[in-house]
Amino acid sequence: MRVLILGGDGYLGWATAMHLSRQGFEVAVVDNYFRRRACTELNREPLFPVPNLHQRAELWESLSGCPMGVHIGDVCDYPFLTSVFRSFAPEAVIHYAEQPAAPYSMRGHREAIFTLTNNLVSTANLVHAVQEHNLRCHIIKLGTMGVYGTPNIDIEEGYLEVDYKGRRHTFLYPKTPGSLYHLTKVQDGDLLYFYCRMWGIRVTDLNQGPVYGLDTEESRPDRRLLPIFNYDDVFGTVLNRFLVQAVAGVPLTVYGRGGQTRGYLNILDTIACVKLALRQPAAAGQYRVFNQFVETFSVNELAARVQAAGQELGLAVEIQNIPNPRLEAEEHYYNPVHTGLLSLGLKPHYLTADVLVDMLQTVLDHRRSINKALIFPEVQWGSGEIDKRFLGAGRGPGDASRSPQPSCQAA
């Protein structure tokens, strides 16, 4: 199967590209180096440098014998994207090519408009390219569990069946995203759902939780094949940040009270889920949604696990609650369904002490490159007077008595 990976230079895209090419898929990657440029512009360089995409693809081919096509360009540039479709004729596209950082999207006007434009135009261009070149091409788009927010009821897998005044209808599950980035992931999902109904395209939307991990089987033979790994306040995901903080001897920065609970997964499971979706595609006209995570943790639980793993390696790891730069419920109900990928055959990797120790060891190899100035959060979500009741689940009469009171510390 010919698989085009949009965003193939990124954290998830590169690891996916290597794995799929080794599994016998014919792989081409597209990237415009936005992520690298943004890291340099904001002075938030990754933990270690990685070769450019051409160099990595050449190195990968020389080690594995698996070729990988490389196309440098912007998915928002429609003539560029259609030229890739013409030359490669993908049968499936994995869409990672979005601005993926919530703090970046909340940083200011320029970053907000970029996030909106980039994430929606890239998705709309992809849909049109599929319609123009091969309507059967399966789109796998990376969404995020963050689209749902933290409602005070169970989170279903994409859809919610509603009984209302004696009648029944199934809707997309209501969304309450907590950043502009997350809002664009609601909107790109809406775009895809719309075109499934209009044109009969086939789409799998993977609502993924925060990913952790560095090494995959493919990167182990040569350190230059590791993915881009950020640990800073803008681009780093929470567990990756904690691991670097533990090694740097900086207290783990728990935002607010630390009761924020999310579903997490290992980068190995991201790759496995994408591969399962490729092999068992959505039907024509189907907008298929999976909640892609393996286990849930509160931020406090994550910090405690990293502290314990650090102690195994003789690291003295402290934990510090700092004012929350985000506006979010810090204690809330959280029970998302995530059976879809398991029923497709996912064999989850869990966050064991061994996994944490292994990641800490990789970070320890790069401890001299850690810039401690990148650790404390700079981007604040808001400065207005906010009624904290509106941060949690939607409020109607009677809700307040059943819901834990969310709290936040506005900037």
Ligand SMILES: NC(=O)c1ccc[n+]([C@@H]2O[C@H](COP(=O)([O-])OP(=O)(O)OC[C@H]3O[C@@H](n4cnc5c(N)ncnc54)[C@H](O)[C@@H]3O)[C@@H](O)[C@H]2O)c1
């Ligand atoms: N990493 C996570 O924990 C996580 C969790 C949930 C969802 N996701 C989603 O997964 C996807 C990939 O995330 P990631 O962590 O690998 O991010 P990343 O920033 O490392 O990778 C995205 C890549 O896409 C490229 N890109 C962005 N816009 C582009 C454009 N217009 N044209 C061409 N290339 C473009 C970037 O340069 C980057 O290399 C994103 O859509 C993100 O929202 C990631």
